[in-house]
Amino acid sequence: MADIKNTNSSPKNQDYQTRGFRRATGLLAAMVLFTLFAQNLHEGTSNFWVSTLVPVALIVSYPILFFKPLKRIVDTPYFATLSLLCIAVGTALGTFVSQNAPAEVFTNRYGESGSSVLRFLQWDDVFHSWWYVGFFTLLAGSLLKTSWKKKFNRENLGFHLAHLSPIIILLGFWVDYFYGFRGIIQLETGQSTNIAKVYQGNTSYVGDSIAIPFRIRLDHFEFEKHDPDYRLQVWRNTEAEPHAQPAADAHGQQITGTPKIIASMPLKEAKIRHIYGTDIYFRLNEFFPNFTFEYTYPEINDNVEAKDPGVLLNMKTPFGQADVNLFSNRPGRNTIADEQHMGGWLEFYWEIPEALAQAINGQPETEWAKVNRIILVGTEKQIYLWVDGKLSKEPLEAGKFYPFPNRKEIGFTMKYLYPDAAYLLSTPVSDGEELLNPVAKVEVWHKGGHSEEAFLYPGGRRGGVFTIEGTDYFLALESFKDMETKYYRSELSVLDENDEVAKSQSIVVNEPMLYGGYRFYQSDYNPDNPNYSGIGISHEPGLYVIYFGFTVLVIGCLMMFYGKYRKQDSPV
């Protein structure tokens, strides 16, 4: 390419140029027609002669027909430029219609007749169509001829590199097209295989299977999400969709419509925030990474009337510890009847229950005696154990650990035994700094109005949010970050024909394993199956040729545009 813009436009020259343009267009159009007929014949019939020889004859006759003009046309600037534009248009066409889709998907999308027309034009697979490849072939011819005509010297080095490198890239590409493949190996931990499913064309539609000369074993797979990052969020309910299911917040208020997040703030205590367009302000008063209540019972005389007696127990299970209150006079709140997990029931009564009294007298109800029970009696400060049909009792001591019948790892410690829960003080605290049960205590107020306190906790629309009365806004405590994948990694082993490990490597996205001319990529996982890993496989013999072409192209352009020895740009 010359850097000087030629402005010769005499009528004679114009005429020559017009002819040059017509010839180039004619040549390219004829190529499209020839290849379209050839490819449709090739694909459309099973007759060997018709499907192979006629297309070959068509393809061969095309350049012969144009032999002389071809030689003259391909190195004209018109031809090179038009070829570039034709490839651009062809590529654009390929983005307007689904490519390589399975037949039924394609017909569904474009209808019977629509898809036949598209198929005839090879529009269902533009990038492998003969006409599309034809453009590249002609462009390659044009590049070769143009370069050939230009003198090989230091001044033109950039020009030659820039114009020959696309041919190198195309060669690498074609080598890969004919001798390479891409696919996927789906394995679970411990499994090994030498079979890969091959991708159809350049899509992820799976086609045939292929065997590789060694086996790949998945030794280990791991997958991690990002750490949670809880933030205070302002959401707004937009117009309700006609069929949206109403949900309720923690206070039973209905939330309708599709909520939209408006703002998200880091958990900075005491900083006053404002909701735009309103007179509403709020601030975070306290954040509890692992929210729990700390209970205290005042040291008062035992002569307090037993209005709402209860017991505060610290329950210990393999999953952790928690404070639990049982209230004698509140039905449903005086028993933990989880025999399956705890091996028995835990019950609290302030006065001795009748059924127990009968059992002590040796006449237990059969139904009642079926289950292992731990019965705490407040007035007596006694604990009755009913295990395997036998009754025992011992005094209840604060601070002593009582395991469940036959379950050493589950049990309870009594903290307080009290005649009236009204005197029980509960203070929200955080049990450690680990993010186990995050809760945010916020304060919300209208400008100049009274403030309201609310506890926010994660869990989406079904609770834990705070709806600001009289507005569409609600506050939430959520983390989005931990919904995203941080990494996934497979440890692979290559097994040779004797089942011996030839290579072991761990792969992550962007760090594939190379073995025997094949590359293995971390490309898929299944959040529901922690043992599954999708290993992408590719075999691309032309890859380094392509990389070489890339480098030469950039160097060539650089030399041509800014090189020391190039012809200097002249002003027009």
Add this chain to the structure above:
Amino acid sequence: MLESLYYTSTLFKVTFFLYALALAGYVVGIFRKEKVFGTIPYALFTIAFLACTVLIADRWIEAGRPPFKSFYESLVFAAWTTSLISLAVEYKFKVRLIGFMSAIGVVMIFLFALTKRDVEIIALPPALQTWMFIPHVISYFLAYGALFVAGLTAVLFLALPKGIASHHTLGEQSRIDFSATTYQITKFGFLFLTAGLLLGAWWGQNAWSNYWGWDPKENWALITWLIFAAYLHFRNIPSWSEKRLAWVVVFGVAAIVFTYLGMDYLPTAQDSLHVYSGD
């Protein structure tokens, strides 16, 4: 949009304000030929560019990763490269009008970025957790910035085919030919467009075992490359007027805008790996 502006960082607001101020300065400069009315907006544009640099650096630190992931982040970066190229071009060719038009472009990019504001910073998915991400994006946005400015000079050529005299110039300059300027900038942009395309292919091979996946975004990146390659070759066709050449550049910029913003409208986009997250 005002609501979005309300929740953005102070740094964003300051940067946006400085760009708007630079634009106002350039508007005044159109009506006043004194040198100082060229120097002041140029200085303001430079300060706004520096503020934008801080904005990007701050985001990089806060996110703990290169800030090129979301649509919003990429728009801010596009504004940054456009102002960088514009400042360099205005300095080299001493034309105030380039700064004026770029400032309009940058302010519009910022307004658009506001509508695409990130409520939260998103983490990088595994495929983007690689250093190869950085040169690929930087090459492309330098190319986009340069070609956008080239598109502006091409428009200036179409509007002022005879060029302009010193009235609109910063410093000593007799006459400016916008066609030649367009060519100089396009060459630079094309070089980075090539580098970006090839770096992308190389990275694609590492991340998805595929240097070329005929993904719509890849295809459109190839199409823009081909259009600008065609521009460089059209220059060798004597009968192609400079006016037509300028139109090719404008058309190429339109293709860039479509590649950048229009992928969602393609029926093949659902298979794309390149569509920006965040709407």
